[in-house]
Amino acid sequence: MxxxxxxxxxxxxxxxxxxxxxxxxxxxxxxxxxxxxxxxxxxxxxxxxxxxxxxxxxxxxxxxxxxxxxxxxxxxxxxxxxxxxxxxxxxxxxxxxxxxxxxxxxxGWYRAVHVKSPSCRSRRALLTARRMVLNKRRDVENGICALVREVGLKVGTPNRKDFPARIRALAADDPVLTSLAESLLAVVEVMTREVERLTKRVIDEVRIEPKCRRLMTVPGVGPLTALAFRATIDRPDRFRRSRDVGAHLGCGDELARTALYEAAHSLLIRSKKWSALRAWGMNVAKRRGMARARVAVARKLAVILHRMWADDSEFRWGKHALALTAAA
CATH class of the missing domain: 3.30.420.40 (ATPase, nucleotide binding domain)
Structure with a gap:
């Protein structure tokens, strides 16, 4: 029995x-x-x-x-x-x-959940730690802005490099505010240094991972997106169809979903090289707006990355890109 x-x-x-x-x-x-x-x-x-x-x-x-x-x-x-x-x-x-x-x-009325391998859990822990520090740094920076705003001082939108100098200049005439700002800016400095260290660890991990390097040949996909996708999917064979990956990430994993959304933004806004995927995304943006285009491209990216991983295939730029390459 x-x-x-x-x-x-x-x-x-x-x-x-x-x-x-x-x-x-x-x-x-x-x-x-x-x-x-x-x-x-x-x-x-x-x-x-x-x-x-x-x-x-x-x-x-x-x-x-x-x-x-x-x-x-x-x-x-x-x-x-x-x-x-x-x-x-x-x-x-x-x-x-x-x-x-x-x-x-x-x-037998159950659906088994895939339990990720130790290596994938380690990679996810690295990415989660980095995102956690980024979020906490943003919280501290917002807190600094709120402190100076309470005395009628407006920070504006300085870049991260100029942020400390801007805060010090605004708080210069208030000794108490200066003291508080210096303490919080010291926290931001430490967090920034740790973000850089964690980012370097991500890049080092991607350098020795062949699958990630292949995924990074897709326009818009950088080390963070490649490692997040690699750590989330773990084994491509657990998805019967590549299109199932898009649906899985769309209603599940926040880490990979956010990384793919950022990759889609990079592809649509920053990428200069033509691809059929970018052309498709820009057409979606014209009809439905850029926000929806990012979501649509992020889902397509998930499908493409899974298929490339499962087949060991290359990214297909499209006929237009091939024609431009041949003409050059």
């Missing part, structure tokens, strides 16, 4: 429920949410698990890796799907959620 288990994971401890093939609860327990503890629990149970389910969460990759390495068939399932399946429960508790996940494992 096969056995199925559900894990309701939390930071402190994990609720565990094991059921048999008929759906009857065989054992319930609570244990620390540590891979080695959970592995020891299943081994001590003496029951061979057919499937062990857990919802996608911040601890999922860590727990999933520990369980699968120990030979336990762990499956990560979509949070929305799990909630929909358990929504009819009159009383939502950790214990009941674990039981509900176990029943989902038994019936």
């Amino acid at each position: 096969g056995y199925f288990a559900g894990l309701d994971v939390s930071l402190e401890e994990t609720a565990i429920c094991i059921i048999d093939g008929a759906g009857h609860i065989v054992r319930e327990a609570r244990a620390a949410g540590e891979p080695e503890v959970l592995v020891a629990f299943f081994r001590a149970s003496g029951m061979e698990m057919d499937r062990v389910g857990l919802e996608a969460c911040s601890l999922t990759a860590w727990l999933h890796a520990g369980l699968t390495e120990a030979g336990i068939p762990a499956i990560c399932i979509e949070t929305r799907q799990a909630k929909a399946a358990m929504g009819a429960m009159p009383n939502r508790t950790d214990r009941n959620d674990a039981s509900g996940i176990a029943q989902i494992m038994r019936t």
Whole structure:
């Protein structure tokens, strides 16, 4: 007889429920949410698990890796799907959620979530850290502007290089404001230095990653976009069709979606070389506006990047670009 288990994971401890093939609860327990503890629990149970389910969460990759390495068939399932399946429960508790996940494992009514490889998780961590520092730096800069604005001083729109000098000039006649501004500008300086270090790490990572270098042959796609796409997709074969990638990123991953949107902006606004993709995007912009064109081009970029990765193919500039190259 096969056995199925559900894990309701939390930071402190994990609720565990094991059921048999008929759906009857065989054992319930609570244990620390540590891979080695959970592995020891299943081994001590003496029951061979057919499937062990857990919802996608911040601890999922860590727990999933520990369980699968120990030979336990762990499956990560979509949070929305799990909630929909358990929504009819009159009383939502950790214990009941674990039981509900176990029943989902038994019936097979689930969609497994891809758990990214350690290398991809490391790359995503690098990109997330960089974006976090960028966002915090912007928050501090906005806070400085708000401080000087409270005394009637307007910063305007200086570039980042001129921002400290502009703030110091505005605050020069106010000792208290000068002192506060200097403290905050010191924070901005440290953050700027760390952003540069993290950006260099991204570039260094891309230099040794052949897939990223291939993706960067697409106009508008730089190191950040290439690494974000590489870290998000992980394995191209998990998408049956390239067009599924555009839909997946459109309603899911914010990191890759933002990177692709920025790449689309670069392609439409900064790129000088003609391509069929840029021509298509500019036509969309004429009909529906630049904002919608960026979204449309970002989705097309996702499809193109996936196909190039899956086929080891080159970017197709289009017939017009080929004709210009031949004429030159």
